[in-house]
Amino acid sequence: MSSTRTYTAYARPLWWRTLVTRESAVITLTALVIVYSILNVPNFDGPLTLKFLLQDIAPILLIALPMTLIIVTGEIDLSVASIVGLSSVLLGVLHEGGLSIPVAGLLALLAGAACGALNGFLIAYVGLPSLAVTIGTLALFRGVAVGLLGTKAVTEFTERWTDLATGTIGPTSIPLVMIPFVVLAIGFSLLLHFSTFGRGVYDIGLNDEAAHFTGVDVARTKLILFVLSGAVSAFAGIYYTLRFGSARGDNATGMELQVIAAVLLGGVSIFGGRGRLHGVIAGVVLIGVIASALRLESVTVNVTNIIIGLLLVASVIATPLLSWAATRLPRRSPRPEETTPPKQATPAGV
C-alpha cells in the first residue's frame, strides 16, 4: 500500500523473501492440518475421503481462480454463486427442452460469460462500484434462476454425463473434475504471474490511475476478468448440477462468501495489488480439509463455521499484530531506517 513497505520488503535477503511469505504460511498450515488429520482422524486417509473432499471443494476451487484476479485489481464479484445457480437452471431447462448436455452446457457457459460481461460493463465502463453492482446482480441472476424454474427441479440427466461428473481418474480416488481445474489453474497462473496482462492486473490493484498512464487498458482488463469469472462460475454450475443430478434455482446459495473467505485466507489483500494463486488454492484446500476432518470426527458442521471465521479474522489481523510486536522487540540486525507510514485513518476499502 505505502511506498515504505516496498522498501523494507527488500531489506531481507532473497531466500527469506521467497520462503517467508503469507502464501507459505498458509501452505504450511494446510500441510500441518493434513498431517494431523491423517494421524489422528479415523478414516481420513480412507479412499473415499479424498474423493469427496475434492468433489466438495471443486466449485470453490474453480471460482476462486478468477476471483483472485478480480480481488487483486481491487474489485469484488459477489454474483458468482448466483451465476452458478443460473447456469444450473439453464442447463436443466434446456436439457429438458430436448437439447443434449454438451449443447445445453455450452449455452449455459455463454450465458455465464454474458452475466460476467454485464458486471464488467457496469463496473469498468460505467464506473460503478463493484460491491454495489454485484450485490445487484447477485439478486438479479438468482432471481432469473428462481423465476425460470420456481420451486421445481430438473433431475433427469443423461447418465453418461452425471457419471463423468462423479467419476474418478482411473483407479485413483481423484475426481475427474480435477483435470479441468488443473488446466484452468495453470492457465490462470500463467495469466496472472507470467504475462503482461497479469502485471497490469497488479498495477490496477496498486493504483489504477498510474496503471492507466503506464499504458494498461484498465477498463478492458476489468471487463475480461469479470467475463472470465462469469464463464468459470457457469462451468462450476454445470459441474455442480451434474454431480448432484439436480438443477435447482437455489443451488449454491451463499457460496460467494465461501469463495471470498478462501481467497482472502490465501493471502490476497482486499485492497488489491497483492496475492498469489498458490496461496489461494492452499486456502481453499485448508477450509475443505478442516470441514472434512471435523465431519469425520463427527463434530457438528457448525464448528467449521467458527473455525473458518476465526482463521479469516486471524489472517488479516496477523500482519498488523506482528508488525506491532516487532516494534516492541529489540532489533537484532540493523535495518534501513523505517519511516513510520502515515497513520492510516480507517480501513479505506469496503
Add this chain to the structure above:
Amino acid sequence: MTPPTEVTHADGSGATASEVLLVQPSTLSPARRTITGLLRSRELSIFMVLIAVTIVATAKNENFLFSADGWRNFLVNPSLLLLLAVGQAVVVITRNVDLSVGSIMALTAYLTGRLFIDQPGLPIIAVFALCLLAGALLGLVNGLLVAYFNVPSLVITLGTLYIYRGIVLSWAGSDRVNAGDMPSDFLALGNKAFLTIPVLTIISLVVLAVVGYYLHTARTGREFYAIGSDPDAAVLYGLDVRRRIITAFVLSGALAGLVGVLYTARYGTVSSGVGSGIELQAVAAVVIGGVAIFGGSGTVWGAAIGAFLLVTINRALPSLGIEDFWQRAVVGVLILGAIVLDRVLSKRQESKLADARELSA
C-alpha cells in the same frame, strides 16, 4: 435538508471578499431552500417509486392497503429490515460495511427464546435490554477489530458472520423455540397496534427518527460523514476516527440485536437459520436509498425508504400479476437502477461544480 448552522452562515455574510467560494450562497429564504432541497433530494425519487408501487398494487387489488391485514402487513413487514438498514447506513456512511448483522440477529433471536425458557420470571423489558446489550457487544468486537487493526471491515465482518453464525448453530443445533415457550404478552407485542399503527413499526420509526436527527444535526453525527468522505483528512483534522467507527459498529450490532427480539415477537418461532442472507438485503436497502457505498453521503431516511421499498415490492409483485418467483430479479434491477441513477446525479453535480470553479477562476 440544510442544517441550521449553514443557514446562518449563508445569511450572515461569513464569506469575505478574499474567500473564493465555489458555490455562491443561496439567496432563497430558508423555507424555500428546504422545499427545493427536499424536491431535489435523492430520497424523494425513491419515495415516489414507493408511492407508485403502492398505488399500482392497491389499484389492482384493494386489499393490498385497504384491509386490516393488508394495512398491518404494509407497515409491519418492512420494520425489521428498516432497523437493520438504519444501522447499516451509519456503518456504510463511515466507509465500512457490516456483514455480520444477520448472524447477530439470529443469536439474539435464539437468546430471546432461551431467556424465556430458562428464566421464566424475567420481565420482557429485561429481555429487550439483554438482547440489545448482546448485540452491542458483538458489534463492539467488529468495531474494535476494524478500528484498531486497520483492516477492511468487509473481511472482519465476513469472518464474524461465520463465527457468530457458527456459535448460534452449535448453541441451538436443530432445536427450535416455539410460540408456546414464550409468554403471550411478549408475542402480542408482535401483533399489537396503536391507532392502527403496529407497535413494531412505531419502535423502528422512533429509532429511525433518533438516529436520523443525530446524524443530521449533532456535531459528532456530522463527523461520520467527514470520516466516510475522506478518512485521512478526518485524522488530520483531529477527529476521533476510531471512536466514531466503533460507535457505528456498536449501533449496527445493537440494532441487529433489537431486530432479533422483534423477529421472535413477530414470528413466534426461532431456528438457527434465522436471518441468513439478510445482511445483503440490508446493504441493498442502503444502496437503493442513495447511501454511497464508499461512504460520506446519503441519509438514514433514504436507507429506511429503501428498506420499505424492497419489502413492499416483494409483497406487491403477486398483485401486479408477476409470479413471486421473479421478485429477486426485480430487486436486482432496482438496485442496479438505483446505483446508475446515483452515478448520473453525481456526474451532474460534478460538472456543476466544475463550471462554478471555472467561473470563479
